[in-house]
Amino acid sequence: MNVYDTRKMADVLAGLGYEPVETPEGADMMILNTCHIREKATDKVFSELGRLREHKIAKEKAGGKMIMAVAGCVAQAEGDFILKRAPDVDLVFGPGSYHELPEMILKAGGERVVNTDFPVEDKFDALPGQHKSQGPAAFLSVQEGCDKFCTFCVVPYTRGAEYSRPVQAVLDEAKMMVDGGTKEITLLGQNVNAYHGENDKGQTTSLGALIALLADINGLERIRYTTSHPKDMDEELIDAHGSIHKLMPYLHLPVQAGSDKVLKAMNRKHTAESYLDIISALRKVRPDIAMSSDFIVGFPGESEEDFEATMEVVRKVEYQSAYSFKYSARPGTPAANMAGLVREDIKAERLERLQKLINEQQLAFNRKTVGLTLPVLFERKGKNDGQLQARTPYNQSINVPANERLLGEIVGVKVTEAFGNSLAGEVVTEEMTLKSA
Ligand code: SAH
Ligand code: SF4
Numbered sequence: 001m002n003v004y005d006t007r008k009m010a011d012v013l014a015g016l017g018y019e020p021v022e023t024p025e026g027a028d029m030m031i032l033n034t035c036h037i038r039e040k041a042t043d044k045v046f047s048e049l050g051r052l053r054e055h056k057i058a059k060e061k062a063g064g065k066m067i068m069a070v071a072g073c074v075a076q077a078e079g080d081f082i083l084k085r086a087p088d089v090d091l092v093f094g095p096g097s098y099h100e101l102p103e104m105i106l107k108a109g110g111e112r113v114v115n116t117d118f119p120v121e122d123k124f125d126a127l128p129g130q131h132k133s134q135g136p137a138a139f140l141s142v143q144e145g146c147d148k149f150c151t152f153c154v155v156p157y158t159r160g161a162e163y164s165r166p167v168q169a170v171l172d173e174a175k176m177m178v179d180g181g182t183k184e185i186t187l188l189g190q191n192v193n194a195y196h197g198e199n200d201k202g203q204t205t206s207l208g209a210l211i212a213l214l215a216d217i218n219g220l221e222r223i224r225y226t227t228s229h230p231k232d233m234d235e236e237l238i239d240a241h242g243s244i245h246k247l248m249p250y251l252h253l254p255v256q257a258g259s260d261k262v263l264k265a266m267n268r269k270h271t272a273e274s275y276l277d278i279i280s281a282l283r284k285v286r287p288d289i290a291m292s293s294d295f296i297v298g299f300p301g302e303s304e305e306d307f308e309a310t311m312e313v314v315r316k317v318e319y320q321s322a323y324s325f326k327y328s329a330r331p332g333t334p335a336a337n338m339a340g341l342v343r344e345d346i347k348a349e350r351l352e353r354l355q356k357l358i359n360e361q362q363l364a365f366n367r368k369t370v371g372l373t374l375p376v377l378f379e380r381k382g383k384n385d386g387q388l389q390a391r392t393p394y395n396q397s398i399n400v401p402a403n404e405r406l407l408g409e410i411v412g413v414k415v416t417e418a419f420g421n422s423l424a425g426e427v428v429t430e431e432m433t434l435k436s437a
Helices: 002-014 039-061 072-078 080-085 098-108 120-126 167-179 207-215 235-243 260-265 272-285 304-317 344-368 430-436
Strands: 029-034 067-071 091-093 113-115 137-141 184-188 196-198 204-206 222-226 250-252 290-297 321-326 373-381 387-391 397-401 410-418 423-427
Touching: 002 029, 002 098, 002 137, 029 039, 029 072, 039 067, 039 072, 067 072, 067 098, 072 080, 072 091, 080 091, 080 113, 091 098, 098 113, 098 120, 137 167, 167 184, 167 196, 167 207, 184 207, 204 207, 207 222, 207 235, 235 272, 260 272, 260 304, 272 304, 290 304, 290 344, 304 344, 321 344, 344 410, 373 397, 397 410
Parallel strands: 029 067, 067 091, 091 113, 137 184, 184 222, 250 290, 290 321, 397 423
Antiparallel strands: 196 204, 373 387, 373 410, 387 397, 410 423
8 A cells, every 4th residue: 555655646746846766865855655554664764764864964965955754654643743753854744645745845845744634535536647657567546444443453543434436536547557558456455345436326336346347448457456354255256256357366365363252352353264254255266266364463362272273274274375463562552452461472482383384385385386377467577687577366476587578468477486485487488389399
């Protein structure tokens, strides 16, 4: 979401004549776009600001001016406090108000500005269209905010109430992206499958129905969505995985924990069993679907037995990948006041066990694809010369020796080798088929 927001800020600023630069030295403006989800991310903000201010000081010494801004969820949560703690910051604005950057910049010429308003609806209306190419695989925000209030999470406070963009606005933006060369779109939202945008007739449209409409766009080849909540995996969306071939066989569906006691304390509104049932239903309509998840270990009150229930869910699902985190108490959330704190060393030890299992599963998944020929989308140049980086339908990253003219193309590639986090492969061409025949 922050990657998407950053691009959008660049689009807004392009209207004022700004353009992105590679390094902050000498820039007219720096924006630090921040994340508040865990303490570690928030802590980094002030150390990073300390580092960045050197560029502002240098520019001022040389007689220039540099606007220093803090954006994103830390800006939303900390507001004025950032101005107090970081005296060089001119501008603080949350994720709901970056479309107002032109006005804010004007004001910031004379005073320090804090903007933590939430006019989300206006934001999407006010943002400029995507005139520049977004690249072969790009994000498209369809939903923002969250009304779920999981007890550990700051998102409902920093991103505000749930909002779905109207269907036509999403379709228009998607078409513009495809015209610019985008082949794969990942629909974005904090709770993307809670999407319930209105169509032109004023009817509420679900994410499954929205995906069906997007699939009709010529030239759009691949659709993904993230992040979903188990509670909102309705039948229409599950069925879409079976019937819409442009919808990729990969789903990031966070479960957080495997113990129903912990899930209840987290206010997740689902059980381990209902989560596993969803995956069974998905695998019924799309047997090869690759699953991914988020996990939190060491939530207040988590016993060894509760943690073992998490491990059991992982063993049952066999993930393609997963992200796991130590529980981090966030100010203002209900869990921050819960009893039963789990010791740091126990959290670390559980995290290690979980990640070991996940890594094994990830490698096993990757190994299973060796020998297959998969359609991959070439997204960017690889780290090594003569190599391109692509993505398989299962969201695996694959490095392939290939000509740069294949960038942005979907090509058949045979998987030759599997590693923990990536694959290696080679382009399957007719020429090769002839040679080997
Ligand atoms: N909307 C998504 C998650 C958004 S936050 C969902 O409902 O699943 C992304 C991930 O950060 C979460 O899935 C969770 O695993 C992690 N996370 C959020 N708050 C956290 C906290 N306080 N401590 C540790 N991890 C956290
Ligand atoms: Fe946070 Fe996701 Fe829960 Fe919303 S559903 S509160 S974003 S973890």
